[in-house]
Amino acid sequence: MIRRTKSAKTISAVHGDHQAGRGMVDYKGCQTDEDYAKRNDDFWAPPNLDLLDLGKTSKSQWSRTPEESEDEESSKKQDYKSRRHSYEIPSPRTPQSMSPEPHTRQGARLGLPRTPDSLSRPTHLTQAVDDGDITKRLEGLLVTPEDREEKLGLAVSRFQRDLLEKKAKERAANAKAAALRAAKQRRLTRRNPLRPLVQPLDEGWENKVRAARSEHDPSRVLVKAIKGTELRAKDFATLLGNSSWLNDEIINAYLEWIEDAANIAASLEAKTSGERISEVPKFLAHNSFFFNTLRDKGPAQLDRLMRRKKAHGKSLMEVDTMFVPICKGSHWTVGVVRPVAKTIEYFDSFGGSAAPFVQLMRSFLKFQLKDSYVEEEWTTPRTTSAEQNNGFDCGVFLCTNAFCVAFGLDTLCYTEMDMTQQRKNIAAVLLNRGFRGDFDWANSGL
Template sequence: MGALTDSRKRLSADQRLSADHRFPIPSFPPRSPPPPSKRPKLAPFLSSLDASTSATPPPNPSPQIIHAAAAASTSNTTGPSSSSTPDSNPFPNRRRLPPPPPFQRPIHGPQRVLRAFRFGGPARPHSAGPGRLSPSSPTPPPPRTLGLEQYVELVNTVSRPAPPTPTATTDAAREKEAVPLEVVAIEEDGDERKQQDEQEVVSGSVEVRRVPLYKELYEESSRKRDAKLKTLEFEVRLAEEGRLGLERLADFLPRITPKKEEVPEPFVPLTDEDEEIVRAALHGRNSREKLAVHEPSNIVITREILQCLNNQEWLNDEVINLYLDLLKERELRQPSKFLKCHFFNTFFYKKLISGGYDYKAVRRWTTKRKLGYSLIECDKIFVPIHKEVHWCLAVINIKDKKFQYLDSLGSMDMKVLRILARYFVDEVKDKGGQQIDALSWKQEGVKNLPLQENGWDCGMFMLKYIDFYSRDMDLIFGQKHMRYFRRRTAKEILNLRAE
């Protein structure tokens, strides 16, 4: 192209000079023919051919015609044409323009590869070495451009693929995942279409982009440069670290904090409301006011009777007997939580020894029809013992086969235990017809017994002996708990429910 452009420039300049008569064109001697060893650069067509014929070659020339024309052009390049006249060629010494190509080239519109579709190109041949093709491998064919019909057919196959066969389903799926799709589309001249940045198809799947990628990158970079966002990120990170620290502290606190001991059920404190009810019941003005009526035992508790639960007061028979009935009802409500016990009232032992030992005097007290059970079926039998001005407790421990005596002053009465052993033998023989050797059971005074430290809490100690033994608990209370036990007993009597 450089030589042709230079020739055209010089040709136009010579024509301008020839038009101006003030500058005559010098004549140059004819060029000598090129040596036979060199190949001519450009050869014009034969001067005998007509200009119109030489400008437009036949559409499909045969190989014989091409060789003949080439030979004629080669023979005429040895010198300038003698038949050329100044009119047809005003510059005989100048080289002519190259002839048009012998083959007509197809004209195609500009091609553009759309990123919306991808289709795998032809596989490259394996090279024998780095950067070299093996001599035996065939040269790859040139890429075939797609026309409009092929493009439409390819798009239809991609959008509505044919159903794969059952045998080749897995293979087709693997090839679809492995090979990316690419479609080449042809656009018409002058039709500039905008590429859709909001949609991409990658490996057969559709990824919808609401925001272009450059916008996402721009927003991300702006967030990194924003001071407020950095401050918020720092605060969020600080709050997260604080939360993690609190979680670690929650795991570590139980190790350094002593465990809060659970309050046993007999020592659950009274609520403020219960305290107010007990205070009003014990310190009211009307002493004959009925505060509680227990219909099964026909016991009526007035304020005057209940006031024995005040501090420094002796307990009376009505309060003790009603509380023992409430303990029996508690056992019947929750039999799995308490031992199976029988609670004699304060009149039993007096009736048993009224005229000496008299079993017939108390024979009907323990019928199965009346109680619903036999005494031999119980674990423990509690017998309150009243001695003039002092309350004690005797226990027939059938579970451990022994008789126990509990006195809050620390004394011991073996006579009471022998009388109760004789009674139990007669009771089992009378009710069940069995002969039991209860006289050989162990008779003892309970050791490490909580003792009273004043002259008026013996009755409360006796009730708490019964309460803890019926729970199958050790006697873990003392004199310091007596004030609380008095208020709790008053609350349970007012509610007619032992807890």
């Protein structure tokens, strides 16, 4: 019998042991070939996987000393014999010549990654490995516990975010421009009302108007206009009396309330559409002395008035509509200047000529706008008014035409037959102090 000693191990065999990650085989105490073979088999035998704990494995479980092998010799003897018949025992001198082994033995030969005793393996990894569900296993490998607590979503790149913000701003700008164009178009066109313009009053307002008409004291103040003008019983008599002409106080007060309601509506519309709200009013209603001053004294005499109304000079171009009531003898008409459309209109219920008014207004515009005024750009469309068939309703036509223009309604949407009821309606608005409450401008249903 040939006795093998440690000197019999070749350098390549020793080097191979180191490459295997197991260190060197200790043959101390081996006397026979059977001892060498057993020591070699114990060295290369895989660890007990049932006892393997990835988080608690120590060095002693991976590398066994000869003393530990002898203590477990009796328990492993039978297992060793069965394994010995299942495969060929590799030579301790040539570990590189070992043929590929089953997965468990190959893993034992190469050695599993060792975790230092001072570090524990993450529990979310071991849980995922133990779980048979592939989805949970992948989640255990790729998702940390902190990730599970957060709502995961697709991150948007900075370029994509900037692009989305740019498109959102463009859509907002386009929507704003469209709203402004639509608002301007509504002001440039006139439509028929959704219901008859002149409606009967309810019983409560009929009684109030009847009381104003029945007042015996002509000097009694029934209400004040928006600018403080006192309207007395005698003024309401020109509005509610039979076959009466409206006086200056009634016409001026009603136009002031139209101006007020139209400007409030324009401000709300500008706020909704995102348009800049200017200090210059969109609607201006002059009193009955404006035209007479312009005709008799010239446009320079109206300069202080326009400054006071915040529509002086080029600021006039920010005005939507300017009303100019005109009284010729005993006949009332109304002129309308629309800087927004660069038009000069004239409404006469008797169908009179607009030429005198147009000529005076051109001189006024030239004085205010200076070099900005280009005469060819200002047009005088032939607009018409509903016609009267008597000699005393002209003032009522003036008030109704002004309301229609401010509201964007066709000035032919009413007739002479509506004038009796319209007188009561004008009186009710004056007693109500404007287009609010029961006569709210926005809720008129027109």
